[in-house]
């Protein structure tokens with residue numbers, strides 16, 4: 001979902017491309033532990049912070065043994081991290097994330113003959129074991145060895161357990177940085193072995209300015225659509241969803257036009273419907289919408305009927321169920337058509 005990370009690391013100018021990482025970066029660099037857990041707000045740039053940390057740990061501009069500092073962005077090590085080719089950096093991301101970031105094509109690295117399977121959302125145990133073996137080899141450039149895992153939620157069962165011993169007692173010079181949105185979704189034993197670094201979404205003003213500087217029109221609308229996560233707002237923009245297209249979704253639902261979602265990846269379409277359902281419920285209860293401009297949602301009835309609220313609630317339940325089964329081989333066009341029909345039904349009752 002996020003934009004390519006390459007452009008969002010410290011480059012030759014030494015400037016942090018995501019200015020709101022400065023505080024968390026300083027905090028993280030001051031941690032004495034060898035294992036960090038970045039707890040990031042969605043779309044705030046957890047992976048970018050992890051990569052910047054790797055860059056700082058491996059940066060060769062700072063004399064060996066000197067206190068850690070933000071990366072210079074210019075030395076050979078910093079450039080190798082930018083290119084993700086530093087021999088002392090191992091990055092474990094699930095295939096779905098590598099594909100979404102354009103780091104590889106879908107199906108690459110998967111077993112042959114699997115056909116059109118969906119890219120995995122999990123970090124495989126074989127990759128974890130391989131990375132653990134790698135941590136005990138000697139460094140290539142002698143600063144440190146950095147193992148980066150993103151997101152921690154993609155480490156399940158055996159893959160998470162396999163990491164425990166290394167998290168507790170990594171080989172000398174090894175640093176491990178995990179990330180997650182919700183620490184409660186990690187194994188308690190993984191959580192407890194890491195020092196936490198919190199990464200909050202930037203203030204709306206700062207995020208809007210940052211998006212505007214990157215050429216995003218109507219940044220405030222897309223920022224609300226992305227629930228305040230600037231990288232998710234940028235990803236929407238880069239996927240061709242502009243403020244007008246976002247504002248059109250409530251009308252498309254009311255008119256039963258599933259075509260407006262055609263070409264959207266299923267998770268993004270589900271996310272948009274979920275946000276629409278949320279806002280319709282809030283507006284029906286007399287509140288202010290969170291994700292959509294109020295005028296796009298249309299006038300709310302003075303009193304929403306219990307039947308209408310119940311109907312919206314059923315739609316929400318179905319959306320949650322479908323989202324939880326993202327790897328099911330859905331016929332996506334039919335699924336979206338059916339979800340739009342249910343949403344429309346709820347909306348008709350709401351406006352009756």
Ligand SMILES: [Zn+2]
Pocket residue numbers: 058059060061071072073074075076077078
């Ligand atoms: Zn450097």
